[in-house]
Structures are given as structure tokens and as C-alpha cells.
Amino acid sequence: QVQLQESGPGLVKPSETLSLTCTVSGGSMSTYYWSWIRQPPGKGLEWIGFFDYSGSGSSKNNPSLKSRVFISVDTSKNHFSLKLSSVTAADTAVYYCARGPPGGNPDYWGQGTLVTVSS
């Protein structure tokens, strides 16, 4: 059974970089899309970006986040990571990692981790 688990600081100061890791167990990291999605408290879902490990080895990010997002995959550690720079209070959210088939929708999700941006 595939399981994903997010980890990282629950509190980040404004202007700093948010860093999260998603550890994957029960399956290979090859041939999948690895995504990050977030949900501000009481609000809807926002796609952050994904890393395509199925072929191109490239990532795509939500343009609304400009160039603040960096997603990487480390298959030797069975995890993938999110870095979001220059955070503000608007980046406070539950952050989810997820796996999806090539060109498909995320079908396995982590439980989510709340990150609060505050001084």
C-alpha cells in the first residue's frame, strides 16, 4: 500500500523559505507525477506544482506563485521536496503531497501538514 507523509516546520517567518519533504513508502518513485497542493484554512484547494518523473524529468509550477516554487525528487531517499521562498501570511495553509500516474490525477495523498507563516 502506497503511503505519503509530509514533514517540515509548522511555523515559518515572513520572507523566509518554507521547506517540506514528502516521504513515500510502499512503491517506486519512478513513472509517476509527484505533486504539491495546498489549502488555506477554511478555503479551497490550490495546485502548487508537480515533478514529472515519468519521462521528461521536469517540473511545472503554478504561475500565480511566480518563481518562488522549487520541487525536487530524491529517489535514493524515496522522497520529494517543496521549497517556497519569500513567504507571507497568504502562504499559510495545509500542504499536501500527492502521487499521480503519468498525465493523470493525484490518487494517493499525504495527510497534510499545516504551515503557518508568522513572526
Add this chain to the structure above:
Amino acid sequence: EIVLTQSPATLSLSPGERATLSCRASQSVSSYLAWYQQKPGQAPRLLIYDASNRATGIPARFSGSGSGTDFTLTISSLEPEDFALYYCQQRSNWLWTFGQGTKVEIK
């Protein structure tokens, strides 16, 4: 960016009733439309992908239809565990977007 508009915002129904949720796209997404269910404190769960295909383990009472810009999620007979938030999501291009959600609540 493709905008997804879900309606209604809230659907008040009783167990055993039929639920019909709508998702409209600002431009065609072909059949690249998915539906998710989310319960409080939980991650979203994939119900339907590519407009009409049930994900693994999803009961047959959930069905999806539509193509282009208009899509529907139907729950044929509501079970107590179906009262939740539902989101649609498109992946017609690499810029994925979600709808704002429909809450199915107990009447």
C-alpha cells in the same frame, strides 16, 4: 488559466436522495476533469477521473458525466458517509485548477 465554477455552493439533502453536482469550465477541458471528496481534517480522495471513470475502490453510486465545459457528479443514493465537500479539478493543460467546492450537507 481555466476557471472551474461549481454549483450549487451547498446542497442540502437527506440520506437516500440523489445528489447532482455541477462543474463548468471557462473553456473546454475535453474529458480531463476529475472529482474529489474531502471530509473535515482529511486529504481529498479521488472519486472520478477523466470525467466518467471511477477511481479504485469507489462505490458504484458515484458516477461522472460530461465533456468540454459542462460536467456532472451524481451520487445515486446518499449514504451517511457521503456528506462532505466535493471539488472538481481539470488537467487539460499543465496548469491544473480546482473548483471552489460544493458542500453536501444533511437536510
